[in-house]
Amino acid sequence: MTLPAGPNDLDAALLERALRDAGRLAAGSTIEGFEATRMSEFGGVNGETYRLHLRASGAAPASVVAKFPARSPAARGVAAYQHWYEREVRTYRELLPWGAMRAPACYLAEIDETGAFLLLLEDLGGLRQGDQLAGCPPSEAARVLDDLARWHARWWEGAAEAGDWLPRTTVGLERARPVQGALGRAWPIVREAYALPSALDPIAEVLVERYPELLERASSAPATVVHGDFRLDNMFLRGSGAEVEATVFDWQFACRCRGVYDVAYFLGLDLTIEDRLAHERPLLEGYVAALREYGVAEYSSEEAWDDYRLCLALGFAVFAIGGAAEQHDDRMRRVHEAGLHRLAAAMVDLDVGAVLRGP
Known part of the structure; x- marks a missing residue:
């Protein structure tokens, strides 16, 4: 199959075949055409995402996401280097069908030898979009972490079963040295551009110096399959409070790592500083308790706490590299600014430097 580079190259016949194969097009129905509208809530700098409003004869979805x-x-070069497109396509095809995490229904997931890819997904635009800037109420965070624990438990110490195509950590251990160099260049840029606190300086210095070793630690056993970019901007939400249901998308950073990486990323980025200070420890303990309910017996709250502090720093590294790059819109700049300040506060508050330096 020759994959389209964008909506102008996509034809109705491909959509019709995909929806029919997925069981979403009634017998005798056809797709006659579509109008494409570029989206921001499903996309970002690493891909182009469109809502396709379908013109159909007979029963068919009103719209899909491409x-x-x-x-x-x-x-595209960075995505190819990090295998982001392959990771997302294969996650939809090989991992999400196990059903341990809510994700958009996938009607087509293809990638070719050139690195071109196409996803056709359920349109969840009728749900509430998560907003990292607004933050996540602690009651909703607790429910989201319970769902996350179910996903992590499914792959706990069985990440190799998921496939060798999943790298260890979001950047891959084999790419640790080049990424360490990028982090070293990014740190002074974001320190000045975002006016980060001077108390972070010694922690950041250790983070840069020991970055490859820290990735090794974070991906050592017990490892699982993590989302890798687990934050509100990558979720659609149904309901609110303790009854909220999160549907998670944007799986390009999926990898093998300690599950608390997702927890630290989520709480560090999506809770306000005040809410994190008041609730992070009980939320983390709730996640560990949920792991036990889903069958993970040998992972203590103490081990999770050390992993949490380590992974806050690794999440900061991702946001520092992203924040040092040219921002493609004002909201992305504000997302990096808020995220870096929230993570910096957590790293200082929790003496993350002591964990980075090791025993």
């Missing part, structure tokens, strides 16, 4: 490679050659 995700294509980024238009920027530089962004």
Whole structure:
């Protein structure tokens, strides 16, 4: 199959075949055409995402979501280097069908030898979009972490079963040295650009110096399959409070790592500083308790706490590299600013430097 580079190359016949194969097109129904509208809530700098409003004869979805490679050659190059498109396609095809995490229904997931890819997904635009800037109420965070624990428990110490195509950590251990160099260049840029606190300086220095070793620690046993970019902007939400249901998308960073990486990323980025200080420890303990309910017996709250502090720093590294790059819109700049300040506060508050330096 020759994959389209964008909506202008996509034809109705491909949509019709995909929806029919997925059981979403009634017998005798056809797709006659579509109008494409570029989306922001499903996309980002690493891909181009469109809502396709379908014109159909007979019963068919009113719309679907189509995700294509980024238009920027530089962004596509980074995605190829990190295998982001392959990871997302294979996660939809091979891992999410196990059903341990709510995700958009996938009607088509294809990638070719050139790195071009196409996802056709259920349109969840009728649900509430998560907003990292607004933050997550602690009651909703607790429910989201319970769902996350179910996913992690499914792959606990069985991440290799998921496939060798999943790297260890979001950046991959084999790419640790180049990414360490990028982090070293990014740190002074974001320190000044976002006016980060001077108390972070010694922690950041250790993070840069020991980055490859820290990745090794974070991906050692017990490892599981993590989402890798587990934050509100990558969730659609149904309901609220303790009854909220999160549907998670954007799986390009999926990898093998300690499950608390997702927890630290989520709480560090999506809770306000005040809510994190008041609730992070009980929320983490709730996650560990949920793991036990789902069958993970040998992972203590003390081990989770050390992993949490380590992974806050690794999440900061991701946001520092992203924040040092050119921001493609004002909201992305504000997301990086808020995220870096929240993570910096957590790293200082919790003496993360002591964990990074090791015993």
